[in-house]
């Protein structure tokens with residue numbers, strides 16, 4: 001018997017292993033197995049049975065172990081991950097790795113040590129460095145030494161091993177996470193009955209033992225019959241030896257129980273949600289979803305509902321219907337930390353049936369969530385893009401909230417999948433319903449709805465507030481910054497009109513959200529005399545001034561350096577800080593409104609665990625008047641006292657050389673505008689710009705998504721961009737520019753040879769990326785554009801063939817294929 005195994009490597013193929021007799025019963029398709037691979041041992045996944053042993057050549061090696069009792073992967077997950085690997089042109093094993101909780105792999109660790117042999121002949125500098133390192137440190141792991149010594153080639157270490165100068169031992173390192181258990185106590189069977197109390201008392205010696213038994217009895221009266229040992233000891237003010245004595249006497253027993261690590265321990269419990277009657281538009285949407293749900297049919301819906309139209313309530317109602325059928329649901333949100341209100345609403349409805357996944361969970365928490373999803377203890381999962389790969393069985397509903405968000409696309413590492421498209425595929429495999437919700441649907445999804453691939457549902461009005469008509473979408477007023485500069489000698493970021501509007505809110509004790517999509521203090525520092533601008537050493541970008549630390553920081557690699565006193569080029573003192581980051585706006589607010597309480601939310605204030613949560617809950621409780629931040633403040637927030645949204649500079653982001661720049665800007669502005677006036681209080685939006693006549697702003701002012709979409713689609717069609725074509729971005733990167741360029745040119749030429757004769761495919765590039773260097777790595781791009789209908793197998797074939805013809809890139813260089821790429825620059 002043999003099996004086919006995929007390994008977490010960027011290769012297409014699966015490997016065949018022989019199943020030894022003693023493992024024959026344990027192995028199933030979908031199980032993880034430990035296998036030998038060259039000199040290493042790796043964790044892989046059995047994807048299928050293999051050919052008969054007799055037909056194999058002698059080199060096929062046996063499996064070492066089977067790691068799962070029940071298969072980690074269902075057939076459905078095997079099919080789904082296979083589809084992802086094919087569509088996104090990466091290794092199946094890479095997708096499998098993304099779908100399994102981190103830290104559960106068993107792998108080799110390689111230890112290096114010095115032998116007694118002395119080097120004869122001349123050694124290279126790097127080889128010398130390795131030996132010196134081992135002489136001083138005695139021993140090192142291969143990955144450790146490569147980190148210390150600037151990525152010395154593995155080949156060099158192997159040569160040293162062959163030459164007998166170092167020895168390498170391989171040690172199997174166990175999974176980093178395992179099931180966590182805790183000791184609980186209970187009375188031994190003979191002492192469980194009330195009448196046994198006297199028997200027990202006679203056997204107790206000393207007040208500690210009495211205290212423990214009394215604590216147990218007390219807890220039992222409160223309904224806890226198998227309390228945690230820790231709780232008993234605390235209540236009895238005793239220590240574990242006392243328990244051990246009681247166990248030895250046969251009075252108590254210990255039981256190991258699994259502890260489920262959940263990251264929600266610190267969040268307050270939710271009050272039960274108020275009963276809600278769906279308003280007519282919501283009911284209509286739900287009725288439409290209910291049909292395929294009840295019939296067990298696959299269908300994808302695009303739920304286009306303005307901000308505050310009650311989409312979340314529709315998801316919840318649909319999910320209840322699915323759970324009632326005994327099926328499960330997946331809810332995707334762009335980022336858990338930024339959508340605490342949405343998560344809380346789901347938790348309030350589904351309690352402990354719902355697993356929340358987020359990026360700040362520990363390995364143990366992830367492992368537990370994964371296992372209990374697989375085991376069926378949870379039947380709903382809510383999380384960011386990776387939640388689409390959660391191991392639920394029998395999925396009935398997949399929701400993608402804010403489906404237009406770019407964070408649904410993964411870039412690094414592979415698989416470079418788009419969770420929205422995987423969601424549709426997953427629903428398809430499960431005969432389930434997929435709901436893509438947004439106030440500003442992506443043009444891709446809109447086009448799919450217009451083509452009839454998705455069913456369009458619209459909720460054009462906000463939820464009516466009891467006793468009122470529906471809260472209208474807030475009026476948007478444009479403030480012309482150029483005019484302000486002339487008329488009012490505007491110096492800072494806040495126009496007179498915006499200041500007046502803020503002042504009114506402060507007087508009425510209402511709240512304000514300000515968007516400035518640039519963090520730090522001054523995005524650019526410039527010498528007024530010679531024009532020198534500080535740049536990062538390792539990336540081709542300018543540095544941003546951060547005033548609190550008085551330093552310049554690179555927003556790509558994090559490098560920080562002091563702000564020089566004088567221009568290093570011409571020695572002039574006239575270093576001017578240009579532009580307004582969030583910190584600078586915050587400072588200006590403090591000057592203009594010294595009594596206002598201001599909170600700032602950007603990457604710099606949200607580094608710590610729970611920081612988002614704390615900022616948002618303070619704002620929600622009315623402990624601040626103004627919330628200023630980057631795009632983080634634009635998403636999903638629902639605060640009834642916010643009546644003013646100010647956009648400090650709406651032009652930012654629009655000029656990026658990305659064909660999606662205007663779409664992103666429209667989405668961002670519409671989303672942030674949607675935070676204003678969501679309840680009884682009327683809202684207003686002020687949009688500051690230097691290009692007030694730009695047509696995009698007219699669409700924002702009129703909340704006119706359809707006209708925006710039509711204009712944008714017409715342009716895309718003319719230029720042959722998505723959704724009318726598919727694009728694949730290919731990124732080449734590495735430490736030396738000529739090598740990167742050469743690699744890019746050769747690869748692109750080979751692609752050209754493959755493409756010859758295929759109609760409807762166009763190759764652009766290679767060209768240096770807009771940000772040509774990041775973290776000391778040079779970057780080049782090639783873009784492949786293919787007519788609709790060529791995505792999938794035809795395009796995969798071209799890319800696979802090119803990759804095969806090219807072979808592997810040189811060490812330290814890499815080629816990343818990004819199917820349906822977004823944000824290429």
Ligand code: ADP
Nearest residue numbers: 276277278279305307308309310311312313463
């Ligand atoms: P969206 O997700 O479309 O932005 P929400 O679902 O957050 O909209 O709804 C906006 C607000 O209206 C929320 O405060 C929500 O609690 C409330 N809401 C939604 N549906 C109803 C309803 N049927 N009855 C009463 N309030 C509702």
Ligand code: ZN
Nearest residue numbers: 527530567570
């Ligand atoms: Zn200068």
Ligand code: ZN
Nearest residue numbers: 536539554557
């Ligand atoms: Zn940098």
